[in-house]
Amino acid sequence: MDSRLANSWRLTVNEKNFIKTALQSEIRIDGRKPYEYRKISIKFGRDDGSSEVQLGQTRVMGIVTTQLVQPYRDRPNEGTLSIFTEFSPMADPSFEPGRPGESAVELGRIVDRGLRESRAIDTESLCVLAGKLVWAIRIDLHILDNGGNLVDASNIAALSALLTFRRPECSLGGEDGQQVIVHPPEVKEPLPLTVHHLPIAITFGFFNDESISVIDPTHNEEAVMSGRMTATVNANGDICAIQKAGGEGVTQRVIMQCLQLAIAKATGITKQIKEAVEVYNTERSLRKIKRHPTSVGTIVQGGQTQTSGKEGVSESPGNHIERLKQLSGETCTSQSSEERKTTSTDGNAKNLIRGPTTWDPYSKGVGPELLKTSLASQGTSMPNEKQDLRNEKKPGEAEVEGHHPEDANPGSSAINESLTGLQTKKERTLEDAVKPKSKRKKKASSKTGAS
C-alpha cells in the first residue's frame, strides 16, 4: 500500500509471475490451499489485558488500558473505546516511525468499526457517573513483525486482550454520593468487560486473472494482489463490517461466496480464542490462590491443621516475623538464663523452620512491652542460631517428616526429636524448652506417657 516510500521493498517481476502462475493451479507459495488459514497462536502476558498473537510470520501485540474520563456530550452514559495502532519500524522496512501512515490508519479503523459499530463491547456498563465520569478503554496495537495480513492478526490480538482485561471496581462515596472511589486490585477483585460477541476479521486477496481469490494473504502475495477485502463476521452468522477499499472489481457472486467462507472460518477462530482465554483465566485464578500469605498465617496460629513443613517455610517472611515475636515474648516470660533463652529460642526457631505446630503462643498472654524488649535483645543472637539450625535442619527434618502424617501433635514430637538432636551441643535443651510453658509440659508428659 505505501509503496511510494523510498524504503519500500518490491518483488521482482519473476517472483510475481511465479506467484500468479502457481495460483492458477490453486497452489500457494507457502504450501497452503487458497482457502486455508495460517496457524494462529495466542499468548498472554502476566498483566491482565495484554496479548500477543502470531499468525504465521505476522506478530501483533495488543494491550488494553483504561482511564476515567468525561463522556462525549451526545452519549452521556456510555463509555468510550479507542484504538491506537503503532507500526513499529522493526516490523517492516517500509514502516516509518512517527505519525501513522495510510495503512496504519486503515487498520485501526477496520478494527475499530468491527468492535464499535457492531456493539461487541457493552459500553453502557462502563458508565460510572452519567454525564460526568465514564471508563475510556484504550486498545494499543503494536505490530512487531509484518508477515502479511496485519488486519486479521491485529483484530485477534485486540479481542484476546479485551477478553482478558480486568477493570478496577469503583464505587460511589463521599458526602453527596458524587465522589468516585477506585478500588485497587488488592482490595477488590477487578471486573472483566462485558463482551457480547466476537467479531473476527477475515481478509481476502483478489488477483487479476479470472477472479482468483485467496484467504489470509502473506506478505509476498500482498505485493502481487490487486484487490483486498476484509470481512468482519462473528460466529452467529452476522456480518459486523466489510471493508473493500477500491482495488480490483469483483462480481457480486464472488463477494457473497467470500462472505459465506468468512463465516465458516470465523467459528473456528472464535473457538480458538475462547480456549486460549479459558486457559489464561484458570492460570490466573490459580495464581491468585497462592498469593495470600495471611491465610497460611492464621492456620499456623490456630495450630490445628497441618501443612507440609517446607511450604510453611517458603511461604512468607511476614509469617516468620510474627512467629519470632511470639517466640521472643515467650522466652522473656520464661525468665531463664541467657543460655536457656538461646536454647529455647533455638528449639522454637527450629520449630519455626519445620513448620506450624500445635502449641498456642497466646496462652501466656504476652504483653507488648515484653515483646519490644525481647525483640531488641534477641536481635543479635537470632541470626547466629539460624546458622546452626540450618545445618541441623537436614537430619532433624528427616525424622520430622516421618512423623507428620501420623499424629495430631507432630509439633511436640518434633521438638523432642530436634532437641534430642541438639543435646550433644546444649545439654539442658529439653527441660528448658518444656519448662516455662505449663501446657507444653502437659503435652510432653502426655506424649511420654503415650509412648
Next chain:
Amino acid sequence: MEYVSHDGLRIDGRRPTEMRQLRAQIGNVSKADGSAVFEMGNTKVIAAVYGPREVQNKSQQISDHALVRCEYSMANFSTGDRMRKPKGDRRSTEISLVIRQTMEACILTHLMPRSQIDIFVQVLQADGGELEFISRTRSACINAATLALADAGIPMRDIVTSCSAGYLNSTPLLDLNYTEDSAGGPDVTVGILPKLDQVTLLQMDAKLPVDIFENVMQLAIEGCKAIENYIREVLLENTKQLEYRRGL
C-alpha cells in the same frame, strides 16, 4: 422511532427505494484540468483533478504507470459546528485512501507512465452536524471524482458510481439521510463499475445477517446504476455544449 410509516413513506417523504435529488455541474474550477460539483440531497461536494502532469516528487515516480494521489478534506463550514481539523485526521486519511484506490482501479494508469494525477475532493456541505455520521459524503465524493476525471479527459475503464443503503424497521432503505443514518443501523456503501458489473468499493458497518446483507447490497447496486444514468446524461449534455461552442 419509526423510520418507515405504514404507507411505506420515510421521514422525508421518500419511498424506501427512492433516492434523494441529484444535481451535478462540470467545469466549476477553471484552473483545474477537470472539475465537478455533485449534490446528493443536502450533501454537496466539489472535486478537482489535475493531471496527467509531471511527478512533483521524483522519488515517487513509477516507471510503468501513473501515480494517483487523492486528498479529501471537509470545509470548516460544512457541518453545524465549525470543524477544527478539516484534514489530516484519521477519518479523512481513510477516506482519501478509499477514494484513491477506487479511482485507481478504473483509471487506465498504464497509458501514462511517469506521470501524476491528483484528485482533490472537498466537502462543502455535509448533511447533519455530528462528525461520526458523515459517511454519506463518501458516495458523493466518488461520484464527483468520476465526473471530474471524465471532464479532465483521463482515460478510464468505466465510470465509478457509488451509493449507500441501510436497513431500518426491517426494510432496506436506499440513500440514507442524516436522521436515518444516526439511528445506528447498518450502513452499506457500494461503488461499482456499471458496464463491467463489478463491485469495486464495499464498506459496511454495524451488524447485519448475511441474507439481509445481500438484499441491501443489491439495492445499493441498483441505486448506483441509477446514478450512472444521471452521470452519463450530464456528461452528454456537457459534450453537446462543448460542440456548440466550437461551432460544430
